[in-house]
Amino acid sequence: MTDVLLEARNIGKKFGGVQALKDVSLTIRRGEIYGLIGPNGAGKTTLFNVFTGLYPRDGGEVLFTGQPLALESPHTVAAAGIARTFQNIRLFGNMTARENVMVGRHVRTKAGVFGAILRSPAERAEEAAIRRRADELLHYVGIADRADNLARNLSYGDQRRLEIARALATEPQLLALDEPAAGMNATETVGLRQLIDGLRKDGLTVLLIEHDVKLVMGLCDRVAVLEYGEKIAEDVPEAVKNNPKVIEAYLGTSAH
Amino acid sequence: MDILLQQIINGLTTGSVYAVVALGYTMVYGVIQLINFAHGEVVMIGAMVAFAVIAALAGSALPPAVILLAGVLAAVPACMLLGYGLERIAYRPLRHAPRLAPLITAIGMSIILQHLALLIWGRNPIAFPQLIDNPSFAIGGAAISGVQITIILLSMVMMAGLSWFVYRTRFGIAIRATAENVHIAGLMGVNADRVIAATFVIGAALGAMAGVMVGTYYGIAHYTMGFILGLKAFSAAVLGGIGNIPGAMVGGLLLGLVEALGTGYIGEYTDLCRWPGAADGGWMGERCADGAHFVLFGSNYQDVFAFLMLILVLVLRPSGLLGERVSERA
Numbered sequence: 001m002t003d004v005l006l007e008a009r010n011i012g013k014k015f016g017g018v019q020a021l022k023d024v025s026l027t028i029r030r031g032e033i034y035g036l037i038g039p040n041g042a043g044k045t046t047l048f049n050v051f052t053g054l055y056p057r058d059g060g061e062v063l064f065t066g067q068p069l070a071l072e073s074p075h076t077v078a079a080a081g082i083a084r085t086f087q088n089i090r091l092f093g094n095m096t097a098r099e100n101v102m103v104g105r106h107v108r109t110k111a112g113v114f115g116a117i118l119r120s121p122a123e124r125a126e127e128a129a130i131r132r133r134a135d136e137l138l139h140y141v142g143i144a145d146r147a148d149n150l151a152r153n154l155s156y157g158d159q160r161r162l163e164i165a166r167a168l169a170t171e172p173q174l175l176a177l178d179e180p181a182a183g184m185n186a187t188e189t190v191g192l193r194q195l196i197d198g199l200r201k202d203g204l205t206v207l208l209i210e211h212d213v214k215l216v217m218g219l220c221d222r223v224a225v226l227e228y229g230e231k232i233a234e235d236v237p238e239a240v241k242n243n244p245k246v247i248e249a250y251l252g253t254s255a256h
Numbered sequence: 257m258d259i260l261l262q263q264i265i266n267g268l269t270t271g272s273v274y275a276v277v278a279l280g281y282t283m284v285y286g287v288i289q290l291i292n293f294a295h296g297e298v299v300m301i302g303a304m305v306a307f308a309v310i311a312a313l314a315g316s317a318l319p320p321a322v323i324l325l326a327g328v329l330a331a332v333p334a335c336m337l338l339g340y341g342l343e344r345i346a347y348r349p350l351r352h353a354p355r356l357a358p359l360i361t362a363i364g365m366s367i368i369l370q371h372l373a374l375l376i377w378g379r380n381p382i383a384f385p386q387l388i389d390n391p392s393f394a395i396g397g398a399a400i401s402g403v404q405i406t407i408i409l410l411s412m413v414m415m416a417g418l419s420w421f422v423y424r425t426r427f428g429i430a431i432r433a434t435a436e437n438v439h440i441a442g443l444m445g446v447n448a449d450r451v452i453a454a455t456f457v458i459g460a461a462l463g464a465m466a467g468v469m470v471g472t473y474y475g476i477a478h479y480t481m482g483f484i485l486g487l488k489a490f491s492a493a494v495l496g497g498i499g500n501i502p503g504a505m506v507g508g509l510l511l512g513l514v515e516a517l518g519t520g521y522i523g524e525y526t527d528l529c530r531w532p533g534a535a536d537g538g539w540m541g542e543r544c545a546d547g548a549h550f551v552l553f554g555s556n557y558q559d560v561f562a563f564l565m566l567i568l569v570l571v572l573r574p575s576g577l578l579g580e581r582v583s584e585r586a
Binding site for chain 1: 421425426427429430432433436437439440441442443444445446447
């Protein structure tokens with residue numbers, strides 16, 4: 001059997017009277033790109049927020065690398081090895097691209113006030129290493145030439161790439177991308193696709209939420225479909241595409 | 257004597273102190289959107305501790321420079337501890353409370369600290385003993401004293417140091433990231449509690465230095481000295497754009513200059529006897545005979561300028577001179 005990286009069991013989430021997630025279970029295997037699709041309001045982003053500690057869950061449990069994942073704070077989730085990007089980009093706009101990535105290194109390094117002021121050789125070496133790593137990641141996502149630009153001055157596509165670089169800086173085992181292609185033009189989407197493909201080649205596991213069904217079907221190893229907070233399918237893209245329940249969810253309710 | 261140049265020198269001196277104190281307000285506001293009204297009292301405690309140590313050592317055989325240094329070395333850690341304690345005891349438990357709660361707590365802490373100082377050091381001011389000569393240098397018809405030069409240079413060094421820390425080190429990056437979005441910074445592994453505590457401690461250390469400087473400048477330290485100083489520095493922070501670090505520096509210097517120039521000229525320009533035609537006859541003529549003065553507003557109106565500026569900024573440019581960040585967030 002393939003190595004399971006993340007296993008969610010019977011996740012539930014309520015907002016007031018609305019059951020946003022109902023007993024959702026899924027497993028993500030190491031090294032795969034796992035797609036999560038579904039109509040608007042199906043609960044994709046909610047599930048994402050539960051996985052990354054932004055929302056407390058109302059039931060179920062999440063196992064990450066076989067251990068129960070403490071979902072109390074975003075910090076512990078990041079330290080455990082899950083990083084994410086946001087549907088609506090959330091960069092530190094008044095900081096440079098390089099600085100944004102450097103923040104991501106905080107998970108894996110210790111930075112103290114006194115260390116920063118006293119500048120011991122070890123401290124200086126570590127800071128230089130962080131700077132170097134940030135530049136490598138910017139190069140990796142293809143925006144090395146924008147390192148000194150303020151994040152808010154980057155183009156939309158470059159902001160998406162920067163967000164991915166910042167997430168990668170936390171050295172995640174699982175990278176969760178929330179609608180990375182949203183608002184991108186065709187050229188930018190092709191570039192993004194190449195980038196995500198490269199991530200898989202480099203051994204990263206990716207959880208991908210996406211509206212662009214074509215992108216998901218072309219890229220993912222396995223796909224899960226959510227509708228009204230319930231998982232209605234989970235399989236390889238070909239099988240999901242031909243699943244009658246999925247066709248109904250997409251075509252039966254709206255003429256896509 | 258050249259009044260203009262003299263007042264510019266005086267303004268730069270007080271302005272430097274305002275700027276250093278304003279940094280303490282603005283850094284804390286930047287990360288948790290709290291106006292720490294107790295910050296003025298931290299400055300006061302810094303001055304009191306330093307002066308108590310200096311006064312105690314003044315009779316000893318130690319060289320004056322060592323005594324002065326001992327005062328500073330006592331005041332700075334004491335205030336850093338105080339800043340940490342304030343955050344830990346008064347503000348952290350209220351981190352997620354409605355914003356009014358920590359604000360009122362800040363005012364409460366300010367009152368508590370004032371009265372604590374009153375209990376410890378009494379209601380009489382502590383005088384700064386004459387340890388070192390304060391030489392005066394003449395430049396272009398004005399005078400600048402050794403203390404003034406020291407205050408201006410020391411403030412510049414501290415501001416440059418803080419800028420380097422915030423803009424060039426990774427802890428500084430963590431502070432700015434937290435200021436922009438505490439949740440996302442947390443997701444990136446930044447420990448928000450530590451960053452917030454650090455801004456209090458750094459602000460308090462700067463405040464302690466400011467306290468020693470302002471006390472040395474005026475020659476006394478008193479348990480009420482932090483109140484007006486704190487309000488003016490707060491005005492300076494708002495003037496520059498609260499939450500904006502360069503803004504606090506610019507705002508402080510500008511406020512000091514406006515205050516000094518205003519104080520220097522207000523008497524002259526509100527002297528009714530100098531107004532054309534005023535002294536030509538009648539009772540005004542008698543009143544102004546032999547070059548007498550009839551001044552409406554004298555230099556005792558010094559404190560008005562800071563708050564006049566505060567009101568003008570709040571009406572005309574609420575985000576402050578350099579404060580685009582606050583408006584962006586809204």
